[in-house]
Amino acid sequence: MIRALLTSIALFCIPMLLSANDGYKLWLQYYPIENPQAWQENVLKQVSIDGNNETITIIKNELEVASQGFFSTKPLFVKENPSLLIALREQLPSSLSQSASKDLGTEGYHIYSKNGQTVITANSKFGLLYGTFRLLQEIQKQEIISETGIVEIPKVKHRVLNHWDNLNRTVERGYSGFSIWNWHRLPRHIDQQYLDYARANASLGINGTSVTNVNANALVLTPYYLEKVQALADAFRPYGIKLYITARFSSPMEIGGLETADPLNKEVQDWWKDKTKEIYEYIPDFGGFLVKADSEGQPGPHNYGRTQAEGANMLADAVKPFGGIVMWRAFVYSEKTPDDRHKQAYNEFVPLDGKFRDNVIVQVKNGAIDFQPREPFHPLFGAMPKTPLMMEFQITQEYLGHDTHLAFLAPMYEEVLKQDTYINGKGSEVAKVIDGSLHDYSFTGMAGVANIGTDRNWTGHHFHQANWYAYGKLAWNPWGNSGEIAEDWIKLTFTNQKEFVDPIKKMMLNSHEMVVNYMTPLGIHHIMARSHHYGPGPWVTGGERSDWTSTYYHNASESGMGFDRTQTGSNALEQYSTQLQEEWGDLNSIPNKYLLWFHHLPWDYQMNSGNILWDEIAFHYQKGVNEARENVKIWKDLQKHVDRFRFEHVLSFLEIQAEEAEWWRDAVLLYFGQYSGLPLPEGVEAPKHDLEYYMNIEHKFVPGI
């Protein structure tokens, strides 16, 4: 199956310029602007900015780098008559102030034109930094700043990246090399990449990062590592980024010498209080703890018969005096619980609503299973009115084909965020839980599991940079639009040329659905290969725990397939609002995309399309393959718009994706075909090999585990 695509190798054998674009600059390319409008050339000529701190220096430097890139000139920093004035609102002369700037909060900014000058104002230096990045993006996109201008205030308070990076620099579910954190050289060597990382995040408004795996190692809490963590926090601080640490629940035993980690034990509580105090001595603005407990082998309060709230509150009490928070993950499930895994987090957490300290936020994955190509939103959203909930999206593509599969994830994020929960009636979208407006939380957050590694372009696939970017944009504004995000990213990363932007935007916006088509259409889920989740594995069954198998989820037999989560089955559906129970419980109204998520159906079930289920499944797989092949053509046609390095790199990955889409289609249809006993419908290509062939494919050393 895994045969070399020799065409791509041949292309690569043409030697290339070392100075070509390796993608390291991300969406901050600052490429030359051809035929700039006068205002663009002028606005960066004379800049006034006051203040003497590292963030101001960063702003100045950014203006220099950008101006150099756009126009091959450097800005002059002046005191009088600037073309661009960057100033805190309190410093702004009244002749230049605007009433629209009055409610910017601590991180918002306002960019506008007045009296022939361009103004960036904010209430904090970080607001100015965000505004500066935004102005530069507008210039690159050749947009004009109007008199009304741009007012931007983040709708979410904690916008955090979660790195699942281990101390040995492997990255759990990481597909772009290894961890960029070189713990061995820290704290003494601060690599330039750490600053470039902080800069890239600041350009999106990301304001927090947790640098170690949620499957945590207690060592990170020892002085040996705290010194290193401190050095990172120091490097990130001028960019407005707070550092969080993943806390292993059993740390008091592992590094504290205690015999228990019971959260109600006084010694344990004191240990955490002392440890927290120690951390704040290293990092005075330490953000707080991120915790995965009682899940997939991680220790937690369950070990002592305590609740998740009791566990979280112990840590919350420790960080409270210092202004810290606890992000407590809701990803709690156990193979010992006989109930549908889908229902377990809800069952565990809903009874605890209102029992968490006010500096705890519960971090909930977008869906109830685990970052599937498509999942209905997690039923916890809307179900805990007295407990702040934050969204956890996975940016890295654990179940989405890993490094080589282009899947622009903004449409997936948007689908979840804009889904109506109907909890308080129509208009109770998930985004309103996240921005706090539905239940009047002032404490809000969003987490993204990072896709960043040592690859020269940070994210493996050049297009996966767009997922980091999109996550940042949606964390700032969960109501953001995927199309706009894609278009901006393309323009900032490649070119403004319409002949390139339009087809690539279309390709990106369709790419997630394409992956769903060739992997898990119509609500099928969790049929990836065991453990590493690379490639198809619908045959995965048996072993350590049933909720880690494919057969648990697809329930295929001669009678049909799908997971019955209605009343006749696990009734996970009852965890949603009555409106959704009705819509999704009824075969006439449930969207096709969730069909087999909630229903077990016979192979000859008649779809609205007129096809029977089996044929509909097969058509979706074929469609995904066709789309993946088409992307190769689209990309090749656009060669002249892209530098050679990035063109070849992306082409090679798109070719792999097209090949692997076939692998998915063939393996899955052969497997389910055993049960359906039906032939492939016309228009669906015959598999290249037999089922045994696909079942025997064994990949070695798959990255990310």
Place this chain on the structure above:
Amino acid sequence: MIRALLTSIALFCIPMLLSANDGYKLWLQYYPIENPQAWQENVLKQVSIDGNNETITIIKNELEVASQGFFSTKPLFVKENPSLLIALREQLPSSLSQSASKDLGTEGYHIYSKNGQTVITANSKFGLLYGTFRLLQEIQKQEIISETGIVEIPKVKHRVLNHWDNLNRTVERGYSGFSIWNWHRLPRHIDQQYLDYARANASLGINGTSVTNVNANALVLTPYYLEKVQALADAFRPYGIKLYITARFSSPMEIGGLETADPLNKEVQDWWKDKTKEIYEYIPDFGGFLVKADSEGQPGPHNYGRTQAEGANMLADAVKPFGGIVMWRAFVYSEKTPDDRHKQAYNEFVPLDGKFRDNVIVQVKNGAIDFQPREPFHPLFGAMPKTPLMMEFQITQEYLGHDTHLAFLAPMYEEVLKQDTYINGKGSEVAKVIDGSLHDYSFTGMAGVANIGTDRNWTGHHFHQANWYAYGKLAWNPWGNSGEIAEDWIKLTFTNQKEFVDPIKKMMLNSHEMVVNYMTPLGIHHIMARSHHYGPGPWVTGGERSDWTSTYYHNASESGMGFDRTQTGSNALEQYSTQLQEEWGDLNSIPNKYLLWFHHLPWDYQMNSGNILWDEIAFHYQKGVNEARENVKIWKDLQKHVDRFRFEHVLSFLEIQAEEAEWWRDAVLLYFGQYSGLPLPEGVEAPKHDLEYYMNIEHKFVPGI
């Protein structure tokens, strides 16, 4: 001990240009030449080169990249009246040919001026490629090509890099990140870095590479991996680089289903023959096998009571029909052998002289122990007149401070190569074994254990690029001069400015001796920390095997220290020529640098310097510390000559080195001081902590193991 050097962190918090130099371009910077001489500008203007193959395309591209960098112009490729003619000797018009080109062999080249034209000629496309790189280096250095010109013919046939890279991308003894070979993406994605790697090697004349660890995994011989290896071989081929594979001796059992790997077993022999045939189907010009056997847990012929020759010959017979070779490592020793580890390889191999097939070359480390900061040359050199021996140098700094310690290794390599073995009388230098002239070998080779990883600058420390470079230059010509190599590298990598070149050259040339001073002066050896070898560990004793401890090597007690390898001790000395036995056996004539390697001496032993041994040891450690500190100053003074990225990166590492030199001095002197019972002499700083403190330092997740 490991305290943050806050000054360097503060410096780093100044944000920097993303477009700045990250070192990826190595010594192929092709930076602008200010005030070029007319010939320089002219020579690249009109180039004639014939032929239509990938190597010719690579040459053309190199000329373009260089010309763009030097002069911001592109060369014109012409048929008539070129300023630069690049042509095979057989294609050269007689008016332009020179008799000096007549013996260039298959890889040599001749560059010269004639009739106002510059000519590069060779007998092969690879000779032309090497010549092109050389011409471009001369231009960057602003050297003029004379009428006589430059005739270069490699003195060694197989110039090979050995990567100790595992299939999971960790690198044994690698300190610059992880393996650049992304096996998971191979064969379908050929990363640009693979081509840039091949190009960099070709620019030095390296013509072979073994991409996997000598502690080998048999999986690399399975079709799943052979496809991947093939893709690398295809990528390297146009650069004149052959691919070798490390063969695990027990592969017939592990992947072949046999019950033995006995080299005299017919089935085993046939398995290897079949496997080899299969490999050649993937890679028609496959170089052959590199084998570590019967050493440090690796399987080998000893498991079956067979000799190293019997093991090697079996593989040699398998590759012979295809023109392949076997590089069989002499690094064979066992803790079960009661004799001094120093003597074991000699004892094992000398009796086998003449018993190896003619396509076997025995690969011998430069010294008999293991890549110590300084070792006397390996006594095998000169001792096997009927068996070709190749040199194995370690480029990666396993025992030399790892990533952060600047140690330019050319002087160390040169010291070994120019050492006289006296085997055939005076003038029997080790280099004559390596270039084949001493024993009339036509089969010659040199291997370097690579220091390359995923770090953006390839080698971690920017200055460690110079070790890759120096290895390549000495593999081409073992008689090369460290000073010239350093000077060229500095000019190609940084600048031609004398104010920079002179002090940096001095710093580089002294750096290896500096490291010896603060780590293991006066013949002290193998006193690094256990297992990872990072930092001092003179107290390491006990455990799995005594020949992996420090006490085995230093033998410190109240009576003195040192390893008695004279007649009164292990008599390893008898493995050297009688001249060296006399010179090194006599305390009056042995150079100080080897003193404690061969002699056990009392602490108050009177040195030629007038100092007693203890004081002399202490002064060496202090000297090393002083030199490391001085390097920080030298570098800071040269800031204006270096771009900001590389300046800060190197500064940070030099500061770490100065700090760790103190760590070495304090830990080692405290430890030996227990036995000497003597105070530190005046001029040697008191340790900052007590011995217990240093003994309790425990580093976690040290890279490279």
